[in-house]
Each structure stands twice: as structure tokens, then as C-alpha cells.
Amino acid sequence: MELLAYAAFFLTIALTYAIICLGLNVQWGQTGLFNVGIAGFVGLGAYVSAALTTPDAAERIGGFDLPIAFGWLAAMAAGGALALAVGLLTLRMRSDYLAITTFGIAVALQLVFQNTESLTGGAFGMAFIPRPFSGLQGEAFAFNTLNLALTAAVVLVCYLLLEHLLRSPWGRALRAVREDEIAAQALGKNPVLLRIQAFALGGAIMALAGAVQAHFIGFIAPGNYLPMMTFQVWAMLIVGGSGNNRGAILGAVLVWAIWALSGALISEVFPADQQARAASLQIVIIGVMLCVILLWRPQGILPEVRSVSRHLGRRNKDIQS
């Protein structure tokens, strides 16, 4: 029973990463936008939702005790708005300016989480974030299973919504811009506008994932949103298969499993005083894995399914060039 409760806990965390991956897949997989500030968007969602839904606290502003669902929506709005601003600033320019700017966003937001104590609780973070089904917190299995079901439902909704969008004319236009910007432009599509829309949608989904994660764990601190997280999510999407929403979910669960297992292995093998040091090996493993996949199987485990329209069905063979 305890093992099952842990399995449910593990899967729930993995699925929150799957939501982030789905958001990244809109930005990178479908549109080719390189976001190096994922941790910033996720953290923003977590903090916005936490500030709105926590009970009133004396030492900081915020704590409006609003319902969780409201926090989730507000997180999406904040993530989308930030992504929109970044998109407006950089998406007219060369593609790697977006990478550098998003990297800067994550650094700057990290500083805000860390330094604005009256808003975010500073280095101590925010506690008492309401958890869904908190009435059942005493029974680990029921609590974890219900939360798993809720998170899985969010993943499913995101997945169905994105699949629908990506097979719509809008999704086709996105891929057209990714593959050949000039050709898309010649057909009357506005590449900058499409990119900004896709970037904002992805940012909103990432922030939602941050909120879902924060409410499941019940506690957030600036240390949760380090560049490390950005890096893990990238590894997840690339391993799973960028451009493929199922690949994004699979990659999230797989890489999170590798991460958890290697962490457990390190705590078994290394003596206690060497563990912090050995934990850096985990990151080396993921970094090397990312580079190896880029070199040898850039399409990931589940490659993108090339479809023109759902009405035409899958025509993988004819279209793949």
C-alpha cells in the first residue's frame, strides 16, 4: 500500500512535468521557439497561484484565500501575459535572441522570488498552499490517488485541446512557419503574430503546470525554480520526441523516472558526506543524454506525426521528405 501511495506520488509529479512539456511542445515542437526560461514561467505560475489562494499571512502581502481553480486560471493568465511580452520584444529578431532573453527572464524572476520578501516570502518560500482533497491528507493512498487522477485529468484536457488546435488551420500555419517562413508569408500568414500566439499559449500552459505542482506539494521556495528545471524539461521533450504530444508526456515520465532512480542509486552508493557532490553526476547524465539524443536521434522516441489535416488522415509516408 505504501509502495502504491509512493507510485501515485511519483506519477503525479511526473505528470506535472508532462504539462510543462506539453507547453514547451507548442513553443518548440510546433513552432521552433527556443525557451531557456521554462523555470521562470513555471515559478511565476506557482507564485501567482500561491499568493492568491493561501490563507492570510501577517508577514507578507497576498493570501486572499481564493479557491484553487481561481489560482490556476490566474497563473495561466500571468504566464501567458509574460510570454506575450517576451514574444513582442524578441520574436521579430533572430531566433537566438529569444533564447537569451528567456534565459534572462528566468534569472530575473529567480531574483524576484528570492528578494521580494513581502510578496514571496523570500528564501523561505511560501507554505500552507491549499492542496486539493486536503480533507483526506491523513490517508496517503486515497489522497495521492485522487491527486493523481486530478493531475492526469489536467494533462488529458491539455493534450486533447492541443491535439485539436494543432490539427486545426492554426496548427498547420504554425508548422508552415516553422518549416518555411517565406513560403508561409507568401500564403498570407503572419509569422511574427503566429509565433507570438504560440509562445503565449505555451507560457500559459507552463504556468498552469507550476500552479498544479505548487498546490500538490503545498510548499514552494525559490530553489525549486532553478535553471536545472528548464534543463530537465528540455531533456524530457527531446527524449520523448519534440513535435509529438504523446512523446512529450512519455518523455516527462521517463526522464523523471531516470532522475528519481539515479537519485536513489546515488544515495545508496555514496556515503552521506559525498552525496551533495555525487548529485551533480545526475545532471551530467541528463546533459550527456540530451547531447547524445540531439546527435543520434534528434526526432526522439516518438517522432512527430506529420499530418496535414485530420480530414485527410495520417499520411506519414507520402509527406515525410
Added chain:
Amino acid sequence: MNPQAIIDGLIAGSTIGLGAIGLTLTYSILRFANFTHGDFLAWGAYLTLTVAGVLGGLAAGLGAPVYPFSFGWGLPLAMFGGVALTVALTLGLDRILFGKLRARGADAIIIVMASFGASMALRSLLEFIFTAKPAYFTKALQIAKPLGLGMRATPDQLLVIGLTALLVVILHLLVTRSATGRAMRAVSENPSLAGVYGINVDTVIRVTWIIGAGLACIAGVMAGLLVQIRPYMGFDLLLPLFSAAILGGIGSIPGAMLGGLIIGLAEAFAVQIVGAEWRAAISFVILVLVLMLRPQGLFGQKGA
């Protein structure tokens, strides 16, 4: 306003500028934003530290400080070794990773992503080998000497500023006056055309890595000498490096140096106004301002 900020800014700016020169060169010639560049600084510092340790083991007298500096002959000697090893590291990385992706005709953004992955791996490897505990080139303490106008600097700091100026002048002459420099500029304008014209593009790429890695190592040693050596030192410098390169205009060596100095000075003054905990945000603010007002940078061409 404390005039000491000028000295502090120039010193920090020297490190940022030297790092940004390497970044701007790889950016314009290899055509990708290299996220590993910050880690080249950190690796350069650690490699030099290792060589210095070996040299110190061979001849103990090398560690004795040479007046008026806080370090002995061992450190400049070790820096040559450190530069060679850092160059070897970057050339090796280009061979097994970036070069392979280039040869496959991968999109620039894929190479950026690979550099991002490599940067995480390199940094964590440093942390594994040397632990997160800060290291120092020297334990000697230096008294800052008054320079007038309320400013003070240690001999080490003045040496760093002087060495930076010397390196920038040499590099500028190399790029503007030598055949190699002309070849580099040609490749940055148009690699295929330069290749058709008989320029060996592979050699130019190699020279670019050598210059970039060499300067990164020296900048890392400077930062290590004046502050401390940490596995994350390069990562913390990455955003200032990118901001300096973009502020100066991608591909411009004087631009990168000037950008570095501006960022260094802005950080030093901002620390006095808004507090040291916001230091890392300064280069981000500058980056955003540049992208809004003059995206091609100070010395960049429009449409670049």
C-alpha cells in the same frame, strides 16, 4: 555616489569584456549563441588552478608572491597551461558535438540547445570534481592603495585592467591587420562565399575557438584571482556576457569590450543604489533596453 564604483566597475567589466569577445566571435563566425561559453571561464580557472598546483609541487619557490602582487611566478606560468587545456577542451567539444551538428546541417537553434546541454554537464562535472566549495589562487591579502579622488585599487586589480587593455589591442590588430583576421571577417559575412573564395573555413573556425577559449581562460583566472573560483562562476557570468556582446553589436570586438565595461560599471553603480542582491538583474535590464531601443547594438550593422 561613491567614486570607488568606477574602479569596481572597470575591474568587473574587464572580465566580462574579455569573456564577451570570445562569445561575440563564436556568435558571428559559428553563428550560434554558445551557452557553454560561461563554463569555459570556470573551466579555465579550475584548469589553471590545477596546473598551478602541479607546478607548485615541482618547484615550491614558484608560489611565493612577487612584490607588489599577491601571487608568484607560478600563476602566470600556470595560465599558459590553463589556456592550452581550455583550448583543447573547446576544440574537443567542437569535434564531438558542435562540429558534428554543423556537418549534419543542423539548425542553429539545435546547436544552441546542444550548447545548453553541454553547459549543464560541464558545470556539474566541475562541481563533482572540485566540489562546490570556493577555491583561491592565493591566500595572500592585499591592501588597496589610494589612487586619488577617493578611489582605491590593489596592484592585482590594476594588473588585470592593464592586461585586459593589452589583450584587446593585440586582438584588434590581429583581426584588422592580419590575413587570418581578414579570413575571419569574411567567414562571418558569408561562410559559403568565403569558402568559394579559397578561405579554409575549418581553420577559421579553429582559430575562433582558440581565441575564444584563450580569452575565456584568462578572464576566468582574473575573476578567480580577484574574487574566488566556484563551479557556478561561469554560469553567473553568462547573462552579463550575452548582454555585453549584444550591447556591443554581435561580431564587434571593441563593441564587446565596451559592452563589458558598460555592464560592469552599471552593475557597480546599481549595487550602490538598489543593493547587491539585485546585481544579476542589471544585465537583464540592459539587455531588454538594447533589444527595445537598438537591437543591432552599438557597433552592429542593421539587419544583422
